Amino acid sequence: MTTTANDQKKLPLLSIAIGFLDCTRLDKDATTYLLLSQNSVQEAYEFSVVDLDAHAGDLHIATLDVAHEIDGDKYLDRCRQAIHRLNQYVSESWSEAASPIKNDIKWFVITEVPFEGNYYMYGTSTLSVISLANWSKDMAPPSLLEFILRQTQASIPLFLGAAENHYDTRGCIGDFTVNLGEAKQHVLIGHICHECARAIQKVHGHTGLDALRMLLNKSWIGSTDTVTSVAAIMKKTFGYDLYITKGFSTSFMEKVKSALLTGVVQEFLKLSGAVILAWALLKFGLKQ
Numbered sequence: 591m592t593t594t595a596n597d598q599k600k601l602p603l604l605s606i607a608i609g610f611l612d613c614t615r616l617d618k619d620a621t622t623y624l625l626l627s628q629n630s631v632q633e634a635y636e637f638s639v640v641d642l643d644a645h646a647g648d649l650h651i652a653t654l655d656v657a658h659e660i661d662g663d664k665y666l667d668r669c670r671q672a673i674h675r676l677n678q679y680v681s682e683s684w685s686e687a688a689s690p691i692k693n694d695i696k697w698f699v700i701t702e703v704p705f706e707g708n709y710y711m712y713g714t715s716t717l718s719v720i721s722l723a724n725w726s727k728d729m730a731p732p733s734l735l736e737f738i739l740r741q742t743q744a745s746i747p748l749f750l751g752a753a754e755n756h757y758d759t760r761g762c763i764g765d766f767t768v769n770l771g772e773a774k775q776h777v778l779i780g781h782i783c784h785e786c787a788r789a790i791q792k793v794h795g796h797t798g799l800d801a802l803r804m805l806l807n808k809s810w811i812g813s814t815d816t817v818t819s820v821a822a823i824m825k826k827t828f829g830y831d832l833y834i835t836k837g838f839s840t841s842f843m844e845k846v847k848s849a850l851l852t853g854v855v856q857e858f859l860k861l862s863g864a865v866i867l868a869w870a871l872l873k874f875g876l877k878q
């Protein structure tokens with residue numbers, strides 16, 4: 591590819607606010623840490639998080655029953671209303687203490703309310719909403735948090751105005767998917783096909799395309815064995831092992847499995863095995 595005029599100038603940052611709305615089971619702290627970690631590894635996209643549920647009282651947002659389905663377009667309206675009230679609340683209550691939320695920010699809302707027709711995502715060029723209601727552990731891998739991470743990344747072309755959704759499945763973030771099960775390929779592979787790459791580069795240059803490719807390549811998450819990696823900090827601080835935990839939060843058995851795989855426990859088990867072997871040799875070997 592050749593360098594374009596887009597690459598010569600400093601590209602505007604694409605700011606994406608992640609909102610939690612009607613989330614009752616999701617581990618928001620672990621999710622927030624994972625999503626915001628994307629900010630420290632590239633400079634083309636900036637993610638922020640707003641827990642709309644935590645402000646529900648201030649924003650006068652009525653509680654929704656997460657057990658009942660709702661039309662996705664109606665839920666988009668609910669999100670717009672919540673965001674509008676948030677902007678009002680911030681500008682009225684926090685104007686001296688903090689800067690208001692930028693007008694050109696894009697919103698990616700995460701909810702657990704089910705959408706009618708088994709759909710899991712609705713979106714426009716400024717606001718996308720994803721429902722986790724139909725996600726279940728038998729869909730893993732990937733884990734739920736990897737799924738959320740990938741969907742935030744897949745929303746970038748839409749927010750850039752560079753979405754090239756294609757019907758055929760390529761493992762590309764531009765794959766057209768109707769339900770959660772169909773999204774598995776692009777979540778696992780995280781590819782950008784030539785057609786989608788060309789569209790993204792056209793509006794956001796080489797820098798924007800390279801930054802998105804870097805986010806999609808999950809090497810920045812690292813291994814749980816490297817103490818300073820995102821994966822290790824998620825495990826130690828939030829108890830969410832991306833490579834073992836599957837769902838909304840870590841189950842008891844997943845905690846046990848994760849602990850058994852740590853180096854310290856493995857060394858302890860090896861040492862215990864050596865002690866038992868030495869005892870057996872002494873007890874039975876010396877008698878022969």
Ligand SMILES: [Zn+2]
Pocket residue numbers: 754756760762763764765782783784785786787
């Ligand atoms: Zn594509």
